[in-house]
Amino acid sequence: MSDDFDPELDDDDLLAVSALLDGDATDEQRRRVGAVPALRAMYDDLLVLRGPLADVPAPAAARESALEAALAEYDLQYAPPTADVRPASTVVAFERRRRWARSMTVATGAAAAAVAVLFVGALVIGGGGDDEETTAFEAAGAEPAPDARIEIASADPLAATADDASGDAAATAEDAATADTFASGGADTVIESDDDGEAGTAGAAEATEAPTATTTGGDGTIPVIDAPATVDAVVELADPDELVSWAAGVDPVLPLPGLGLPCLTDGDEALGDVRYAGTAAFVGRDLRTGRLSVYDVGDDCAVLARVTP
């Protein structure tokens, strides 16, 4: 690094050096840099710094993990809907994790209900028996009634998910893949990101789309993806009025502790996934102004609509 560096250069000086580096300098700027040793020194320094600035080796593990996750997403988007599609990897895409999380919620509720049935049943059995001293804990340890077993059986989150998606081969295959993944014990399961709390965000509706890619052939144009059918029931909103009406009646989505939600900033709360004017989107509300923002989750959070009720 040159010792001629002078931190007291004005903005025109900085612009001249910068423009020269970008090959965008005027003759005047070129003369200026050539004539002032401090500018020349800065130019030389920045030329040297350019190499290491862009020289960032990507860790191989991160590269392979990212590729695996992206290709798993590709399989979801582009695999033929009739095939038994199972991504080769054990990467769990955001959407499948969300689906799994929803299923787990259902399962947890069902399991709680089953325990309650067991408990009440045991109390009834215990209360109706000869031994009046039987405690509730002892009764709870008794063999469960057949009804209770039925409740537990229906609480399988993966079975429930498969039921939800019945009739859609792609979704069923996806669920099967999810079931395989989570049933595999998890030792080699790769979660694609640690943002579990981002339920209801990027691509939620798109994840369940049955891809119907068609190509236009060899004319050099990029094929168009036909409008897909969705599996999950996502709220359809056509315009700002419907948005405002919908937002007035929903509760904010709570992220898991310590995890944020994409598209949103600190002052926003998340309202959830929708389809806005036919586009998979995510709605946030500014806590201070109440302004509603609709983000295109498939286009890197591009804003589709903003309205203040």
Place this chain on the structure above:
Amino acid sequence: MPTTDHLDDHALVRAAVAGDRAATDVLLRRHYDRMYAVCRRITGNDADAADAAQEAMIAIVRGLARFDGRSSFGTWAYRIATNASLDELRRRRRRPTPADAGRGDDLPGDHDAATADPDGERRLDRVSDRMLVDDALRRVPEEFRIPLVMRDVGDLDYAEIAAALDVPVGTVKSRIARGRAALAQFAHAGNRGGSGGRPRRIDPLPDDPRAERSDPR
């Protein structure tokens, strides 16, 4: 089995959208390292960069069918990587714990690369340079660092950066110029073993009409 390695990016995109998984793999692999570099330089640490780069890769897959080919695929991909990095920065700000504690520097990457190479004197120099730049770049205010990285790492032109950051081209030029000045200053100080001495004041930048007079790229 036909290979797709020789195809250009646009052909790979077409093949990917038509359902060619191998083409998708080649396309993504071809651009991952640069995307990671953009993410690494914007987020400032390996872990956040890996997260951002992965999200960018997924976003690219989701958006493949919408890529219209008007820009180069690389430009499009690096812009997505930039946005993913900015999202990562926003998420990091919301995290309750200090984001940089224990993140990044202890992961495989820059530093391990040198020690794993027994006779890597030159490589050590490279790593040393990288660490110097790392440290200097970390001290450059985010407002200037992001357009600087988009230009010098992502190789985006002024107009593309302006569109991505939603600011005028002149502002982009000014921010890049100030970012470079700050980078040179902090690297200069770091190279001399100092703490930066008397730093040049890096003010928040109002839109600078002087910069607008230059020819936009």
